[in-house]
Amino acid sequence: MQKTPKKDKEVINVIIQEYQKNDLPWYIGYSGGKDSSSMLKLVFNALKRIEYFHKPITVLYCDTGVENPIVTTYVYETFEKLKKECKQLNIPLLFTILKPKLEDRFFVKVIGRGYPTPTNIFRWCTDKLRINPVKELIDKDVKAVILLGVRSSESEQRDRTISKHKTDNEYYLKQSGSSSNIIFSPIINHALEDVWLTLRYNELPKSIDFNQIRMIYKDAESECPVYRESKGSSCGNSRFGCWTCTVVRKDKSMGNMIENGYSELKELFEFRNWIAEFRDNIKYRCSYRRNGAKGLGPITLEGRKIILDKLLKTEQLSGLNLIPQEEINRIYELWEIDEINVNYQEKRLTTTCIKHG
Template structure:
């Protein structure tokens, strides 16, 4: 995405209003603050305004924790950008003397994508069985935040994104800039850019000099024609990734991953093998030859992927890892996968359609 001064004009009043609100809320109490960051435009604009607001204060009485969740199956191009940006932000905020720390959250081992799919035999996510968002993205962040009795969670939620979202915001609003959490309600959600339009967000990113570590031009190039961000916290009921650009390369919830296809067309050839695997596994998961006829709860129906099927997926994944020269699965995940295979072999209640073959030769 290329910027031109005729296309964007800064709405300084809107940004300044958000900055003033951030300072006012920061000074109000000692409740810890957590900012959910995805690397996308909305969370980047939010982080910019928070950093500017803190730089205008004379003293600080609490830290702000910025959390990025690395699901393990993030688009590697985005992951590289986020990790580089995080390191630069750490150094810049330290230099500015700001009380901001940066944390990367990861899912529990048993909740990771390939442990679920290859180890336990979960079919890759669908609209009907969308097990991924909570386990991979929401829960790791929630676990950090919920270790505190009460917290304020800053999110780049904006009105005007959809009628459904606007209705949910109106329903759950406490005050002008707050939304209640849909679960325990012990935490409050603070949305300083709730009245920013998409144009406002890009204007915020382009026309505010701090922090220098957020490269607006690079971010625009990654977006190309702009996309949405996967949620980093369960701010509203029913919010899901949908066709997000800043999401997982393995996502099979959408029928076609147009964002990855577009990135490949625009020169990100390193994603080609990953995209081919994603398309292959989306079809493979529905092959009845490699699905049990009984679910784990004992009911008849399309059950887990068979051990033979899981072995085929692992072999294919390792082949793609080698071809793409990209680490796609961790050693600890491979160890856990083999443990889960053995657990199924030893479980008399786990029933497959055909006798087990040797699955440990991979």
């Protein structure tokens, strides 16, 4: 097997140096994708070379509840393998899986409250589903270092963001909106080829399998962020993320996965395409927004019931667990709240929706 790439050796030394510099807690944002996986490999190998550990490092994965099921299964299985491997090799990595608050979950928002699914204009998903759960945990510390798989060669937009938030240290970026936390990206100078070399030629940890990642992510070009890198950054242009994503016009990633044999995603793909059109059906949209302003408002109760029926049928056909019972229970509660609201009335031909509440 080829030895560790030269660039990786340099980065591993940087990680060791930064880890030993102070007592600030470290958090690794992990999505299961190639960039965050390569970064985690390098951190693991850096820790392997350290004799004394003065602080643990927490690896964070945010399960939005609407992640691609193939990826979610992979991440959960990988976490369990990593826990065992870290214990065997005495590597101080802790693994935490976060989830959005019940009120912020995708289907609670869409089916319970009537939120139209996200678009580039109304992109409410990233903060509520991904950023906030991680931020809430990290912000418990007075100051912290967040390790992200940010790369300067990924795109022109990413290069502009990095340039805007760079510091005197090439590996560090200022975190937008926070003066206490800072972003550390060990792979900031890694090109795409370097990332794959990192995954392929660093033997440890064995739990992060190059071939498996390559198979799942071969059509993905970027990952949804797990922590806010800059104001306004989002996964809207990403080709891989939530299976319900309607920010992108066409989900090429899922389509490619279905073509490559993941037939269990077919029903999910069809649901996603269906709801992308259904969200704009004026027949099932309110005439007033919830703030009382006249205009295209929430999805009507009738529309929300149609979506839930469609989702449950999709769940049955796919054989995948798509919505937990606690979310269904909350959806019914939110429907009851709307039904008894004095500002909500339904007629045979028209629907007058909530103006307040």
